[in-house]
Amino acid sequence: METKTKQLKKTLLIWYKKNKRTFSWRETKDPWKILLIEILSQQTQIERADTYYKKFIKEFPSPTSMSNSSLKKVLTIWSGLGYNNRARRLYESSKILAENGFDKIYPDFEILPGVGQYTKNALLSFAYGEKVLAVDTNVERIFSRFFGIDNTKDFIKDNSDYFLKKVNSRELNQAFMDFGSYICKSSNPKCDICPLEITCSKYFFEKNNSIEKFRGSNRELRGKLLKLLLENNKIKRDEIYIKIDEKEEKIEKALHGLEKDNLIILKKNIIEINSN
Ligand code: SF4
Structure with missing residues (x-):
């Protein structure tokens, strides 16, 4: 699992460096700007949310400027985005923030109307540089598919410290998003x-492949073997024969295929994952 986690982090960050989307709020550490884009992008495509963000930040550069304005004005700028309750909650949040400031309520941002665990973690990561994962449906989907698990919530909770080790959480969260x-x-x-x-x-x-076509195939066996090796890093041949319910000759064929693809290294009695 450790190797697989490392691969996910590394690959994701390399991909992100080459493919990241550029938005003005991506570079900021201003919690108000971050809160604005996070609220605007809930249930809305990021490009569309960005258009609204530009209008909002121009009109309301701070929580005080919004709280001194009116709900009607906020709703007018919000117009066309839908889910108007979000606008009302944003306005209510601006009142709380104008009075207290972000630093006074840190880290309890969930006291702001409309701020749940995801937005709280986004604020902690993007504005305060804390090592937290902002887990939304994107992150859950990627984890679920990549690791082949159903209960992503518990899995992420159990592994997030390891996952965030030696990485910039801000970059990693943005990488997941894109x-x-x-x-x-x-x-x-x-x-x-x-x-x-x-x-x-x-x-x-x-x-x-349909499941039927896949069952018993060499590709399924390769997947099982790779999963076993990723979980163990290295494993004795005899152990593989015990753990994988398949004929030895089929296992050997699949192992040699994986070696040919540079995914594993075959030694006399030990098989290890190729981490190079
Ligand atoms: S499901 Fe497809 S797109 Fe998603 S991580 Fe796996 S290979 Fe990549």
């Missing part, structure tokens, strides 16, 4: 151009 929008989309994920496809559980188990 990767989930462009590559690992909710429908029709672009597995064919995905840099994670070699180790992705979903890719191994679903791509181009």
Whole structure:
């Protein structure tokens, strides 16, 4: 699991460096700007939310400027975005913030109307540089598919410290956001151009095959073997024979295939994952 987690982090950050979307609020540490874009982008495509963000930040550069204005004015600028309750909550938040400031309520941002765990973590990561994951549906989907798990909430909770080790959480959270929008989309994920496809559980188990066709195939066996090796890093041949319910000759064929693809290293009695 450790190797697989490392691969996900590394690959995601490399992909992000080459493909990241540029928005003015991406570079800021101003919590008001971050709160604004987070509220605007709830249930709204990021490009569309960005258009509204520009209007909002021009009119309300601070919580005080919004709180001194009126709900009617906020709703007028919000017009066309839908889910008007979000505008009302944003206005109420500006009142609280004008009186207290972000630093006074830090880290309890969930006291602001409309701020849940995701937005709280986004504020902690983007504005305060804290090592937290802002877990939204994008992150859950990528974890679920890549690791082949259903209970992503518990999995992320148990592994987030390790996952955030030695990385900039701000970059990692933004990488998840963009990767989930462009590559690992909710429908029709672009597995064919995905840099994670070699180790992705979903890719191994679903791509181009019905379950029936897949069962008992060499590809299924390769997936099982790779999963076992990623969980253990290295493993004795005899152990593989015990753990994988398949004929030894089929296992050997699959192992040699994985070695040919540079995914594993075959030694006399030990098989290890190729982390180079
Ligand atoms: S291979 Fe497909 S399912 Fe797996 S992470 Fe990439 S896009 Fe998502």
